[in-house]
Amino acid sequence: MSTIAVLGAGAWGTALAALYARGGEAVRLWGRDAATIAAIEARRENPRYLPGIALPPSIRPTTAPAKALAGADLVLLVVPAQSLGGLAADLAEDLPAHATLVLCAKGIERRTGRFMSDIVAEVLPDRPVGILSGPSFASDVACGLPTAVTVAAKDGETADALARGLSTESFRCYASDDLRGVEAGGALKNVLALAAGVVIGRSLGASAQAALVTRGFVELRRLGEALGGRAETLMGLSGLGDLILTCSSPQSRNFAYGAALGRGEDLSGLKLAEGVFTAAIAARLARENGIEAPIVETVAELLSGELSVDEAAQRLLQRPLKREVG
Ligand SMILES: NC(=O)c1ccc[n+]([C@@H]2O[C@H](COP(=O)([O-])OP(=O)(O)OC[C@H]3O[C@@H](n4cnc5c(N)ncnc54)[C@H](O)[C@@H]3O)[C@@H](O)[C@H]2O)c1
Numbered sequence: 135m136s137t138i139a140v141l142g143a144g145a146w147g148t149a150l151a152a153l154y155a156r157g158g159e160a161v162r163l164w165g166r167d168a169a170t171i172a173a174i175e176a177r178r179e180n181p182r183y184l185p186g187i188a189l190p191p192s193i194r195p196t197t198a199p200a201k202a203l204a205g206a207d208l209v210l211l212v213v214p215a216q217s218l219g220g221l222a223a224d225l226a227e228d229l230p231a232h233a234t235l236v237l238c239a240k241g242i243e244r245r246t247g248r249f250m251s252d253i254v255a256e257v258l259p260d261r262p263v264g265i266l267s268g269p270s271f272a273s274d275v276a277c278g279l280p281t282a283v284t285v286a287a288k289d290g291e292t293a294d295a296l297a298r299g300l301s302t303e304s305f306r307c308y309a310s311d312d313l314r315g316v317e318a319g320g321a322l323k324n325v326l327a328l329a330a331g332v333v334i335g336r337s338l339g340a341s342a343q344a345a346l347v348t349r350g351f352v353e354l355r356r357l358g359e360a361l362g363g364r365a366e367t368l369m370g371l372s373g374l375g376d377l378i379l380t381c382s383s384p385q386s387r388n389f390a391y392g393a394a395l396g397r398g399e400d401l402s403g404l405k406l407a408e409g410v411f412t413a414a415i416a417a418r419l420a421r422e423n424g425i426e427a428p429i430v431e432t433v434a435e436l437l438s439g440e441l442s443v444d445e446a447a448q449r450l451l452q453r454p455l456k457r458e459v460g
C-alpha cells in the first residue's frame with residue numbers, strides 16, 4: 135500500500151483521490167478552499183467540482199499541506215498549469231525527501247513558456263518527477279469507468295515503476311520515457327479542443343469538425359516534435375487519444391468553452407479551460423520554432439479578440455492550397 139498525497143481538490147484531484155482510495159491506498163487530499171474540504175469531510179462529496187459523486191470514506195481531506203504530505207510516497211500535483219510554480223514553491227519545505235512527484239496539469243506556463251516538468255525542475259530540483267496525461271474525464275474516473283493514460287518520466291525505469299504504482303483495475307497506465315512528448319500532447323490538445331468547440335457552437339457541421347481535428351493533429355505533432363517530443367508519443371494516448379476525447383465531447387471544458395464562444399455567449403463563469411491560457415504561448419512557441427500552426431494561431435487571435443469567429447473560419451479556409459503531406 136502506498137501513501138498518496140493529492141494536492142488540489144478540484145475535479146481532477148478529487149477524482150484521482152477517489153480512484154486510489156477505492157484501490158486501497160492511503161489517500162490524503164489537500165485543498166486550499168476550506169468550504170470544499172469541509173464538505174468532503176462531512177458529506178463525502180465535492181459539491182463544487184464533482185457534485186453528485188460519492189467519495190470513499192477513507193480519503194483524508196485537509197487544508198494543511200504538512201498533514202497531507204507527511205510520509206507520502208507519491209505526491210500528485212493537481213492544480214491548474216498557471217498555479218503549479220507557486221504551489222511547488224510553497225510546498226518545498228513540507229515535501230518528504232523520498233517522495234516522487236506526479237504532475238497532472240495539462241498546459242504551458244503562459245508567462246515563461248515553461249512546461250510543467252521545467253517548472254518543477256527549477257523550483258524543486260533533483261526530485262523524481264512523472265507526468266500523468268491522457269484521455270480521462272474526472273467524472274468518468276471518479277465513477278470507476280475504465281480508461282488508459284500515459285505516465286512519463288525522464289528515465290524508463292522510473293516511468294515503469296510509476297505506471298505500475300498508478301494503475302488500477304479501471305485505470306491502465308502505459309509507461310513512457312518521452313516526458314516532453316507526453317506533456318506537449320496534453321497541453322496542445324486543449325487549444326485544439328477549443329477550436330473544435332467553436333466549430334460546433336457556430337454550427338459549421340461535423341465535416342468541418344473532422345477536418346479541423348485532423349489538421350489540428352498535424353499541428354500538434356509538428357509542434358510537439360519541434361519542442362522535443364517524439365512522433366509516436368504524440369500519436370499515443372496523451373496526444374491523439376486525448377485530442378479525440380476532448381474534440382468530440384461537450385463534457386470537455388475546453389470544447390464547451392469553444393462552443394460557447396462559437397455561439398456568441400457570455401464566457402464569464404465557465405469552468406477551467408486550460409487551452410485559453412495555453413493558446414497564445416503555444417502560438418508564440420510555434421513562431422519561434424518556425425512551425426506552421428495556423429489553427430493554434432487562429433485560436434490565440436480569436437481569444438484575444440483580434441478575430442471574430444467568422445473571420446477565423448474564413449482565414450483558415452482561404453489559406454493558400456498545398457499538398458496534404460510533405
Ligand atoms: N478535470 C479533468 O477531467 C482533468 C483530467 C485530466 C487532467 N486535468 C488537468 O488537471 C488540472 C486541474 O484541473 P481540474 O479539473 O482539477 O480543475 P478545477 O478547476 O476543477 O480545480 C482546480 C483546483 O485547483 C485549485 N487551485 C487553483 N489555483 C491554486 C493554487 N494557486 N494553489 C492551490 N490550489 C489552487 C482550485 O481551488 C481547485 O480546487 C488542469 O491542468 C487540467 O487540465 C483535468
Ligand SMILES: O=P(O)(O)OC[C@H](O)CO
Pocket residue numbers: 240268269270271272327376379380385386387388389406407408
Ligand atoms: O475538460 P477538459 O477539456 O479540461 O479535459 C479534461 C481532460 O484533459 C480530458 O482528458
